[in-house]
Amino acid sequence: MIHLPLRRHLVGPIRLAFTLLGLPHTVWTSGVRPAVSCPSSYPFPTSKTISADNTSYCRRHSTMPSSVGPHVKSRCPQYPGSNIKRLSVPDDKVDWTQKWPEYNPVSYTAPSVLNNPAWADPDIGSSSKFNTVDGAVDRTSFEGSYKVENGKPLNPCGRTGLAGRGLLGRWGPNHAADPIVTRWKVDVKGAKIHHSVSQKPVLQFVSIKRKDCGEWAIPGGMVDPGEQVSLTLQREFSEEALNSLSSSPAERAEIHQRITNLFKSSGFMVYKGYVDDPRNTDNSWMETVAVNFHDDLGNSVSELPLEAGDDAGQVQWVDLDSSFPLYANHSHFLEIVAKERKAHW
Numbered sequence: 001m002i003h004l005p006l007r008r009h010l011v012g013p014i015r016l017a018f019t020l021l022g023l024p025h026t027v028w029t030s031g032v033r034p035a036v037s038c039p040s041s042y043p044f045p046t047s048k049t050i051s052a053d054n055t056s057y058c059r060r061h062s063t064m065p066s067s068v069g070p071h072v073k074s075r076c077p078q079y080p081g082s083n084i085k086r087l088s089v090p091d092d093k094v095d096w097t098q099k100w101p102e103y104n105p106v107s108y109t110a111p112s113v114l115n116n117p118a119w120a121d122p123d124i125g126s127s128s129k130f131n132t133v134d135g136a137v138d139r140t141s142f143e144g145s146y147k148v149e150n151g152k153p154l155n156p157c158g159r160t161g162l163a164g165r166g167l168l169g170r171w172g173p174n175h176a177a178d179p180i181v182t183r184w185k186v187d188v189k190g191a192k193i194h195h196s197v198s199q200k201p202v203l204q205f206v207s208i209k210r211k212d213c214g215e216w217a218i219p220g221g222m223v224d225p226g227e228q229v230s231l232t233l234q235r236e237f238s239e240e241a242l243n244s245l246s247s248s249p250a251e252r253a254e255i256h257q258r259i260t261n262l263f264k265s266s267g268f269m270v271y272k273g274y275v276d277d278p279r280n281t282d283n284s285w286m287e288t289v290a291v292n293f294h295d296d297l298g299n300s301v302s303e304l305p306l307e308a309g310d311d312a313g314q315v316q317w318v319d320l321d322s323s324f325p326l327y328a329n330h331s332h333f334l335e336i337v338a339k340e341r342k343a344h345w
Contacts, residue, residue, distance in 0.1 A: 070094050071157045073328060074280035079162055080213070084108045086161030094158035096147070105282065107163040119222070120169035124152055130172055141173045142273040142287050152283045157274055160282050168284040177232040178220035178290040178330070180270060180337055181206045181262070183302045185319060190298075195344035202319050203343040205334060206237070206306065209314040210327060216318070217327035218334075220288065229289050234263050255304065262300040268292040270336045276329045290333045294341065320345060 075089050087105040092098065113120045121128070121137075130139050130153050131146065143156040152163075153172040168174045185193045185202040192201040208219045221236040223229060238259055270290040277286040295302045306315045318324060320338050322331070322345050338345035 071160070071274075071276040071280065073276045073278045074155075074157070074160045074285070076278045079108060079166055080278050081110065081167055082108065084162065089159045089161045096154060096158055100159075103159065105159075105161050105163050108166055108281075109164040110167045113165055113167065113169060117169070121165075121171050124171055128171060137170065138175060139170070139172045146172065155280060155282050155285050157276075157285070160280055162281045163283055164281055165284040166281045167279045168281070168286070171283055173285060173287045175223045176220055176275070176286060176288040177223055177229050177236065178218045178288050178333065179233040179237040180218055180290055180292040180333060181237060181295065181301060182292060182320070182337060182341070183295040183298050183317070186298065198344045200342065200344040203338060203341055204317040204319055205337070206301075207316060207318040207326075213327070215327040216325070218290070218330045219315070220290075230263070233289075233291055233293075234259055258300050258304055262293050262295060265293060268294070268337070268340055270333050270340075278328070286328075292337045292340070 070091075071094070075086060075094075077088070078085055084106065087103070093100050093103070114123075116122060128134060128139070128151075130148050131141070132139060139153075141156060146156045147154045165171060182203050182205045185204050187193055194200060195202050206219060207216045209216050219237050221232065221239075223232045238255060268291065270292050272289045273287060275286040275288050280286060306317070320334050320343060322335065325331070326334070335345055337343075
């Protein structure tokens with residue numbers, strides 16, 4: 001990813017807003033990430049009530065019925081972007097505390113990661129310091145302290161049927177940020193539109209269609225080295241939903257102003273923790289901070305034309321609805337937003 005000078009001017013106001021929210025500061029490496037070929041979607045229940053607290057995703061789902069099981073997408077039969085098959089892990093063997101002496105999954109790290117790009121770790125070594133900030137790399141987890149076995153970190157949500165790093169650059173947690181930008185759906189007179197069944201007002205959110213797998217998702221990305229999570233949220237939204245990287249100086253200045261106005265408002269921290277991502281392995285996994293920024297009056301980013309950029313194939317405002325399929329566990333994030341805003345879901 002290319003870093004533009006205008007981003008530095010946003011650090012102050014955005015950092016202040018997120019300091020008030022108490023959001024964590026994580027780091028990541030720069031560079032272009034490999035494309036991901038996503039598997040077909042796995043069903044997740046949408047009838048479950050998910051509270052907007054700091055309870056981790058995997059801890060919440062470990063109490064779900066065994067027919068659902070924890071981190072389902074992290075156990076997809078075929079690893080994305082490869083011909084590698086995962087070892088099938090039954091629900092009752094996911095937890096590391098369950099004895100399974102025969103468990104011996106194949107180890108796979110994508111060639112693009114083994115080529116040692118700037119955003120990836122070198123191969124595992126004794127110098128890696130897990131559960132702490134290791135130089136420029138934050139290896140702490142939102143899930144708390146994770147176990148390290150034979151020099152390798154263990155996925156805090158349990159077995160995935162695959163060892164190694166897969167497509168992920170870091171051993172252990174790989175930190176990301178997901179900005180959820182919403183507005184009310186209104187008619188030509190500016191009045192809120194209510195859903196015909198729930199009778200609740202309809203929220204819309206900015207959604208991108210990922211180029212790598214064709215699934216709709218919340219715009220987001222990895223946290224760069226030394227970067228505030230708040231800045232990552234703004235940067236990823238600007239690049240993926242507004243295509244700021246290809247904008248003219250005048251357009252970039254307007255985007256800067258609109259984004260500053262929105263992101264300096266009080267955001268709602270939707271989620272912080274483990275992400276059920278098909279790229280996860282036994283030794284590398286995704287974690288994120290998802291924050292909702294709501295354009296209540298429809299006069300900030302709502303007036304900017306959406307234009308896909310970076311990793312986005314398409315971008316558009318989409319109605320929040322439980323029937324709309326999304327990448328990874330993004331549907332759960334939106335369910336929390338809908339409940340917080342008392343909107344239709």
